[in-house]
Amino acid sequence: MKKPKIDGERLWASLMDMGRIGATPGGGSGRIALTDLDREARDVFVDWSREAGCAVRIDRMGNIFARRAGTDDARPPVMTGSHLDTQPLGGKFDGVYGVLAGLEVVRTLNDASIETEAPIDVVVWTDEEGVRFQSSMIASGIFAGMYDLDHGLSSADSNGNTMGGELERIGYAGPEPVGGYPIDAFFEAHIEQGPLLESEGKSVGVVLGAQGKRCFRVTVEGEEGHAGTLPMDQRRDALLGAARMIDAVNHVAFSHQPRPVITVGAIRARPNSPNTISGRTEFTIDSRHPDGDLLAAIGDDLRRVCAEIVDEAGLGLNVEQSTHRPTVTFDPSCITAIREAAEERGISHRDIYSAAGHDACNISLCAPTGMIFVPCENGISHNEKENAKPEDLAAGCDVLLGAVLGRANRENRR
Ligand SMILES: [Zn+2]
Structure with missing residues (x-):
């Protein structure tokens, strides 16, 4: 027919x-x-x-x-x-x-x-x-x-x-x-x-x-200090730590196949002053992938790369999952x-x-x-x-x- x-x-x-x-x-x-x-x-x-x-x-x-x-x-x-x-x-x-x-x-x-x-x-x-x-x-x-x-x-x-x-x-x-x-x-x-x-x-x-979505709120804890007086090797700069993490997070996206999409879209440095080292910086991570198991593994990787950076830099870290859409x-x-x-x-x-x-x-x-x-x-x-x-x-x-x-x-x- x-x-x-x-x-x-x-x-x-x-x-x-x-x-x-x-x-x-x-x-x-x-x-x-x-x-x-x-x-x-x-x-x-x-x-x-x-x-x-x-x-x-x-x-x-x-x-x-x-x-x-x-x-x-x-x-x-x-x-x-x-x-x-x-x-x-x-x-x-x-x-x-x-x-x-x-x-x-x-x-x-x-x-x-x-x-x-x-x-x-x-x-x-x-x-x-x-x-x-x-x-x-x-x-x-x-x-x-x-x-x-x-x-x-x-x-x-x-x-x-x-x-x-x-x-x-x-x-x-x-x-x-x-x-x-x-x-x-x-x-x-x-x-x-x-x-x-x-x-x-x-x-x-x-x-x-x-695709599912996992979003995270990352808080990096450092210590505020004077931009003019505190020597470079004595700083605990939360904003610098966050910047390194953002780059590392982007690399996580390229390390998985099939490739997820990962975005850091919002960042807030405190006190957000041009002449003060940031004592606390928060940023968001949005990660998405159609495979739920892989999405979970990506979430673990994101936490790991952030933790490696704080260990090196003597910073504090809190990573909280804010959204999970299966x-x-x-x-x-x-x-x-x-x-x-x-x-x-x-x-x-x-x-x-x-x-x-x-x-x-x-x-x-x-x-x-x-x-x-x-x-x-x-x-x-x-x-x-x-x-x-x-x-x-x-x-x-x-x-x-x-x-x-x-x-x-x-x-x-x-
Ligand atoms: Zn529609």
């Missing part, structure tokens, strides 16, 4: 139409979560979904689910989607692509009169970006059971407006409970937001997981479904890890999950200049169609 194909031009036109809501002068979109512009984008999605024959449900976090019925609606849904909110000066593709690719899958199945056994839900997750309420991916997190509903609804912006209040105001405080029911699988299509696919000329990234491993059967859908359609692909967090990372805690990446121009994202090629977006959507179809019609395991 000939494989159904999505309509790339229709997908592109929908992306451009959605991008006009909150259009920015530089060609991007600015639709911060739960603003009037977010409501406008949601309304358009709901209209388009109903026109495509979907029944729309909204939960108490404002997550929208557009359902295309299956022949066996007792089966758990196959879910796909992403987010419609953006950064203040964001692009037209981050998140929006995943939502509209899901809708394009539904439209394609309608056009071809293809029924599926399991229902298909196209989801819009509320506030993925976390710009306004400082709470990225919170609604998918509540769906996955990571946080309480009250925690989400009471999160407030800088003016004291809560998410719960703003959901009421824009008419998206729905009646449905948030999560708590089985999902057959969740697939999220997304632009890569990095340079790998474009530089290798691949149309699709089969996402294996997302690595995410997507479901092997979902990964295979995506890879096979690409193979069957002759679409070039490679395995890849996500460097950023996505709603799919949260949903992977409560359902078998996979992600499909497509290249974006120069790897630029969170930027008005964000861009992607229509043919790559279409290829990713065809892979999504294949993965969703395969899952929705697979042997009923109930």
Whole structure:
């Protein structure tokens, strides 16, 4: 049987139409979560979904689910989607692509009169970006059971407006409970937001997981002294120790394969005076890698190189882990479904890890999950200049169609 194909031009036109809501002068979109512009984008999605024959449900976090019925609606849904909110000066593709690719899958199945056994839900997750309420991916997190509903609804912006209040105001405080029911699988299509696919000329990234993150706060203790009177060989200079550590920390990144990313992004010297030797310097380390065991080993190395430097210099040291975001491993059967859908359609692909967090990372805690990446121009994202090629977006959507179809019609395991 000939494989159904999505309509790339229709997908592109929908992306451009959605991008006009909150259009920015530089060609991007600015639709911060739960603003009037977010409501406008949601309304358009709901209209388009109903026109495509979907029944729309909204939960108490404002997550929208557009359902295309299956022949066996007792089966758990196959879910796909992403987010419609953006950064203040964001692009037209981050998140929006995943939502509209899901809708394009539904439209394609309608056009071809293809029924599926399991229902298909196209989801819009509320506030993925976390710009306004400082709470990225919170609604998918509540769906996955990571946080309480009250925690989400009471999160407030800088003016004291809560998410719960703003959901009421824009008419998206729905009646449905948030999560708590089985999902057959969740697939999220997304632009890569990095340079790998474009530089290798691949149309699709089969996402294996997302890298974890360990952050540390390092405090180096020395002794304050007069910059003019204390001889060089009698100093315990905390800032100099920190400088040596920063260089050593950078070398740790290059000593591991596959290579992690390690960043020292903030430093504070005390008393921060031009003519006083620093008695205490604090700096941060941000380390990230897709392999959790290797990330832990990297953390040990970071502590070791810092300790070696204080021993030499007669300084004191405290290294405290401030953040640990575990690595995410997507479901092997979902990964295979995506890879096979690409193979069957002759679409070039490679395995890849996500460097950023996505709603799919949260949903992977409560359902078998996979992600499909497509290249974006120069790897630029969170930027008005964000861009992607229509043919790559279409290829990713065809892979999504294949993965969703395969899952929705697979042997009923109930
Ligand atoms: Zn996104």
